[in-house]
Amino acid sequence: MKTAKNQTHELKRSMKARHLFMISLGGGIGTGFFLGSGYTIHQAGPTGAILSYLVGGFVMYLTMLCLGELSVAMPVSGSFQTYTTKFIGPATGFAIGWLYWLGWAVTIALESLSAGQLMQRWFPESPVWMWCLIFIFLIFSLNALSVKTFAESEFLFSGIKILAIILFIIVCGAAAFGLINMKDGQQAPFFSHFFSEGLFPNGVTALLITMITVNFSFQGTELIGIAAGESENPEKTLPKAIKQTVWRTLFFFVLSVFLIACMIPREQAGIAESPFVVVLDSIGVPYSADIMNFIILIALLSVSNSGLYAATRMLYSLSKEGMASPMLGKINSRGVPINALLITLGIAGLSLLSSVLAAKTVFVWLLSLAGLGAQIGWISITASQLAFRRKYIREGGDVADLKFKTPFYPFLPIVALISNCIVMISLAFDPTQRMALYCGGTFFISCYIIYHFKLKKNQRYNLNEQEVQLNSDKKMVI
Template identity: 50%
Template sequence: MSQSDLETATQSPSQPTTASSSTAVLPNAGDVAGETNSTADGGSDGTVNVTNRKDHTKHALHTNLKRGMESRHLQMISLGGVIGTGLFLSSGYTIQQAGPIGTILAYGIGAVIVYLVMLTLGELSVAMPVTGSFHVYAEKFIGPGTGFVIAIQYWLTWTVALGSEFTAAGLLMQRWFPHTPTWMWSAACIILIFTLNALSVRFFAEAEFWFASIKVLAICAFIGIGLLAIFGILPMKGYDHAPLFDNLTKDGIFPNGFMPVFATILTVNFAFSGTELIGVTAGETRDPETAVPKAIHTTLWRLVLFFIGSIVVMSALIPWRQAGVGESPFVLVFSSIGIPYAADIMNFVVLTAVLSASNSGLYASTRMVWSMGHEGMIPRWFAKTNRHGVPVLALCAAMAGGLLALLSSAVAATTVYLVLVALSGLSAVVVWIAIAYCQIVFRKRWIASGHSVDELKYKTPGYPWTSWGAFILCTASFLLVFFDKEQRFALGAELVFIVVCYAAYFVQRWWRQRHPREEDEPVQLP
């Protein structure tokens, strides 16, 4: 089978099936695009019959998204989804728990993990650039039940993350308006982000490009000014000499022991979650074969520079016992340096970063809801789009997660924030595990179907070591959460949630078998 056959079999939602393609031919039963399973569409001859579930010509719903993103949008959207509260707020918690050197090591381990995952995702996204990619891959290469679970998990990742981003925005506003309730500012952020996402995807992408550019420039300035303070060129409050890097080892290399380094990997995973947005946007990118690989490589080295560089500056200038989530470490650094109004300026930049991450997060969550509706996993009207190609109903469902931020009106915001970080981080790791495993299965089926690796337009370097490394490291970081007493509850809750998702899938399948809908019956097209 040629590459074009694979692209036909996994046709982008923006290019609806026509009457001339009544069957999407796959390479022999179960090789590349997956097994013929009971959910659908599999024939004994290895073909996939078009059903009403996939047929846009019969339903009145307008389910077309638009390919309006370019490579520069893809890169900045990925950065925008990552550089948010994970760096600006939860990095302080990590420094407090693991110590300076431990934090740098934890972020280094996290960078390796996310790099390996992105390399596996690149191969899948270039071969099959579809919106809602993760659960589509899981459905094809693992099973329909797992596809359903991954869809819900990724939706949870970003809707819960939205809650934490909005909570963080409320915390940041407390600097300027200390006597106002946090929930009021969270609500204002919800309205703003919803409005931005309700416009066309082109407008969203362009706005996010400049939105993310602001915080990237701010991080560069933070690292530059911080280095000047570290070497004594700029004065630092509390120091009569250049601080240099004494704070990194003042209380030992690992002041709380070595185990917190691994236990706080969850927080680091939350910081790096969002890089996989490249896979979600592939279905709305004009040239995914070129844009996706470029975005993967340029995004990763920028993340390593921005995250590791920022952590080194923070750790060198802030005593590790003073770090936490009550105030951004970025604000603490500028306040200590004594630059007039610098703390307020940085507080604004951090707030901008939070809004940018929320903007990307709501986009990702919306597209996952759209994809589930498009695939028939949830009511189909979630896949309906307006004339601008925006799935408004899916957008409303995704924004529901942002209402979690309102919990801060009844519970201490720092407590709410840490719980949300734990839940969102775990769901992200579950998705990463699935991505790595899907790529392993995809490559095996590709070879088994008689194709060569050279036919792939993007190949995961170092396969299979890269893929298995990503799978094992992600699984280990998931299980190591058990050793963090403060976040152990999230692990139990996540495991229960996974079981509930599988149960929901099997109940749904049982119900549909007993009460078949007309739209699930095969359609014979001329």
């Protein structure tokens, strides 16, 4: 069997610009948005919720600018794990890569479990485990066939989510401002709910706590960096895709939250039921709960699909860099890291099993790690961009030669780094999220210990070899 270093097959650059755009845009539209937006409005109030999404969107924008500069200069499947390894340190890259991989593997299990539970609305007598197996087999098949199959399926999933949001905005906006009649002759609310309880009904503290939920709902947009390694002409498609993703994500998120806040009082918004369902029901849209059940199901499958892709490519990257078994770097004739795909699916299966056998211990710990992985990834993106630009200038590079530049360097990258660190530290002030810091910190320290006492000692990791390889592909500016 060929290993990562002597195989003949390579990843295929078959993703088009439309795939990159939809993968990144759809990556941020998940259950965190369809369900979490209600929690944000309930805690922070209408005005506070909009401010939370605007600030969260601004942090996302700064992070994506940093990712854009790195990804255009070095479009590799390892994305920020590779950048962290090269510009910050291999031990940090090792820890971030494994944390991000494990986080997505656990997320696949969680999303499959949630999707199975949703199916019981239509098939109440069916077992949840049966639907879990069906959905896991589906996303495995989409990822195993080829990267193009994955890209097309994610294009479809994301398209359905975006179409649903557009239709929701049109119908909800018309009802909020009296253009269509509401159920039972209710009056159009206009802006009445914005002024009924003041600016911040639960204080500024509630606003800060909701920032954690909001920031997590934007995560997934970093998938565009991982997909860059298999995209056509990344120098041209990446900058355009990143800019479009940021502004359109902000548009969909902020406008949807604004209209939801117009339509329902703060007390009716929560996490027990999707605020989208509450709004559509108040308008009198028939089968509103079933419609949203289907949309949320699509969102769950989309997250699982993207998560399996991201985790597989991260494990492949770790293998290529000598941080995982060479067997995991094997690529089949269809351009798929099949061993990495199977191992990731296996860990997702074990995580799903732990939700039954150890739901209050192991599964909770794994979920905490899953929530922290993407946030650590965002921190590493901003820190890597600062280190990358500093090294580039120190080695005589001309910033004008960079095909995509983060503006106002180093001010904006520093603001992005500090903002992402604040979000992570804020987990300590939310009792429901505090476990993520405990589990994540323990896992991170363990990864450092493993690297220094096993990997660093027994393997010779050569960064120069990686740089030569990247230069041979003419994809680096260094």
